[in-house]
Amino acid sequence: MPIRIVESVEERGQKDARRHREKQREAIKKHLPEIISEQSIITGNRGKKIKIVIRSLDIPHFRRKTKDDQDAIGIGQGKGAPGDVIGSRKIPGQGKGPQAGKEAGSEYIETEVDLEELIDLMFEDAGLPKLDPKSVREIMVRLGFKISGRSKAGPWPLIAPGPTAKEGYKRFWNFLAALEKETKLDQLICFSALKQANGLIKDALDLLKDPNFKPQFDKVVPFPIIYHEDLRFLKIKDKERPESRAVVIAMMDVSGSMDEEKKYFARLMLFWLVEFLRRIYLRVEIRFIVHHAEASLVDEHTFFHTQESGGTVSSTAYQLARELVEQEYPTSSWNAYLFHFSDGEDFNPQDAVAEIIKCFQRGINMFGYGQINPEGQELFSSKNTLMQAFARAFPVENVERGGLRMIVGRGNVPFLGVQITKKKHLLPALEQFLIKERWSNG
């Protein structure tokens, strides 16, 4: 037969198209620091889409140079004389908006990416775990968060499925009994209505008002009906707190040469930290402080985009942070996490030490000092006056995790000093920062 219908064979196109998109993601990953640098990811709107310009993936091949590599020409067909405009198109990525690094010899396409997807990519890129409920709970166990007791409110990752379901079944039986009593019908038909109404008792009643309504089930199979007040959450065993809330105070030395890459590390660490805390506390706030010889409170965008020249006096930032804790985030009702990013030099390390001790006395959960040096200096090189001062002033031990060298406060000293030179240092640093035993057993 010359014409026949052919059954669909293997769908290779889908699979290879996925590989292409995967390669595009790799290309985006390479330029994450630039792409993300314009976004306020910590405090901004997470649902938005971002326009980025990425390289169209092509196979390099010998090809002709177009005229001056600028005004390309072509042949077309239609009405018109020299000088007539036959069309136009917008140049993708011109003007505002991030460009994912122009590489020579590439064509570019503009594409829209969900901020969420970029964030996933960032985490993947830096080897930071995704923060789905399962991994959040794993991390909490690993880091020694003690979970005990129940409460009727809490963050989603901490929902307790068993107790919640138990409440749901209780409600099911209550509703069924109420329906029977109200309608005087038998249990099976009431069950059918409740099931069909997806547990909504008012809808079930409406169904039962219909004389033609017939039971579709031959036996009662209970299912949990969960209302908001049936939810049960696990509670983190913490200092007794009326509310479960936390504040992160981020500090950044803007005097030095914190370039795009260093800032990217800081941004990733802070972002992941805040996201993690958001999963375990009902309320999380973040405040930003920049400093050189003076400190000031700023918003997220300013935090990552300020550059000033001048001396570096970190104690000014620490003092401002402490005042914030005292006035707005008393540690009797807030968990306070302080983190300072710098490239290491300080004019007056002794004042910095003194201020940190004051913060300890206020009962903060943790003080982190992150020295960001992608060039990979020695931990205690002569430039790094702060790290040296901290190591001398506080009882610390040297710890190494995954190639990352840290100084970690002994006993109940809530201090962590890390030098971050590589992306893969971010996770061990964050974990060390969050280890619970250290600062809650004291």
Place this chain on the structure above:
Amino acid sequence: MDKPLTQAELDRLIALEKRIGEIAKEEGLNTVPIDFKIVSANQVIEGMAYRFPVNFSHWSFGRDYDRTRTIYEHEYAGIPYEQVWNFDRPEAFLVETNPFILQVLVVAHVYGHVDFFLSNRYSQIGRMFSDVALQARNAVGRFRSYEQVYGIDVERMMDAALSLEWNQHPEILLDDLDEESQRESLIKSLRFKLRKADGKLSPKEVEEIEKQIQVVSVKTPPEPTYDLLGYIAHHSPKPLKPWAQDVLMVIRDQARALLPNMRTKILNEGWATYWHVRIMRRLFQEGLITAKEHGSFNDFNARVTRESKASLNPYRLGLSLFEDVEDRWNKGRFGPEYENCKDPRKRLNWDTKVNLGRQKIFEVRSCFTDRMAIEALFSDDFIHQENLYIYEEKRFDKEVIYIIVEDDPEIIRQLLKHSHVFYGTPVISVEDGNYDDNGYLYLKHHNTGYELDAAYRDRTLEMIYYLWGRRIYLETTLNDRALLISYDANRNKVIDYAYKK
């Protein structure tokens, strides 16, 4: 419209296909039995992206698949996608969800293509590779098993091979001798030259030829070759493992089979369009399709042959060309007498009633490539009549404006011709596979009026280096200055310096 064919429709289509085959024969077209397969739109899109009905996996095919599918789904649903392969027994796809009349149109169109495949001198070359589809099918499993063992290296090897696939000998068949047979025949011809000269050559000339013989006996390649992938597969000092050679050669062979089609794109599509119009008209005259169906065909046909503002639509241009040539040769509007006639009124009414039109268009379909057609048949009148122009993409701050800059037929003809020389691919030859006695690869770019795009050039050299593993040299020009570029991965960049021959 989106429903698959009913049994009754299928029966009718089978009957119409039979009649279309008969009409084709009556009109003097060559035919062979054709396998028509009714498939999903997805499969046709896959066929277009993968180049063959079944082919190995690669992300670039996936990218093309994604692109076409997006266009199909969002913009032009129901467009008459058609896919036909120049196999021993030609194979064509019909999209199951296309309206019935579109199926008939595609069948008629495919008969045009098949005649072209069978009759055009250059497409006939493509038919010599007709086992390439089977090879492609077999490569699927082999490549997959390589991937299981060698992982991502296989993809990198494919990337590199695909980057050179179109760099083939301009006359494909000339370059398929193995190196030793090539060497022998070269030496033979040089010795023959010596013998035939019979003492008439000066001692210096004799010495020259003997020196040449010596060079040829050891040099690789004995004479420059344009078959980059073929040469690299067999001579890379890396050396390439058998699986890698296999990947390179499969990709090379596929490109060789596809190249002839690229040289006859305008003519082939024009010819198929010319015939589907006529066959559909006859089906209507014979009462085999209704007036309504013929009207609906006309709508589709108008879409297919629409002018394209910023590119050339081969269906449109090819159809107009055959109709123009037929008309001119019917009226005797060719030859010096007509060409030299400057009187516009005389030219307008010129008709010697020689009626050579049919004969001429069959000759064009048999013997011409697109480039030859542009040179010989794109007359000034034709270029005017078709409203061809050259446009420029002017870049402004935030947008690109397309502006017509030229409508002089001579300039248009030149530009068209240039873009059809050697399939539009720059000509690169391997001059020496053991340059500097160090196993370096020495390539030469033959300037055909255009220089190389520098950025693409460098990225391609990187690919060649991946295949060759030692330094690569490329002789070329930049801004009319001779240049020798060397690519050395130790420095991982392209170094160029003025080249003195």
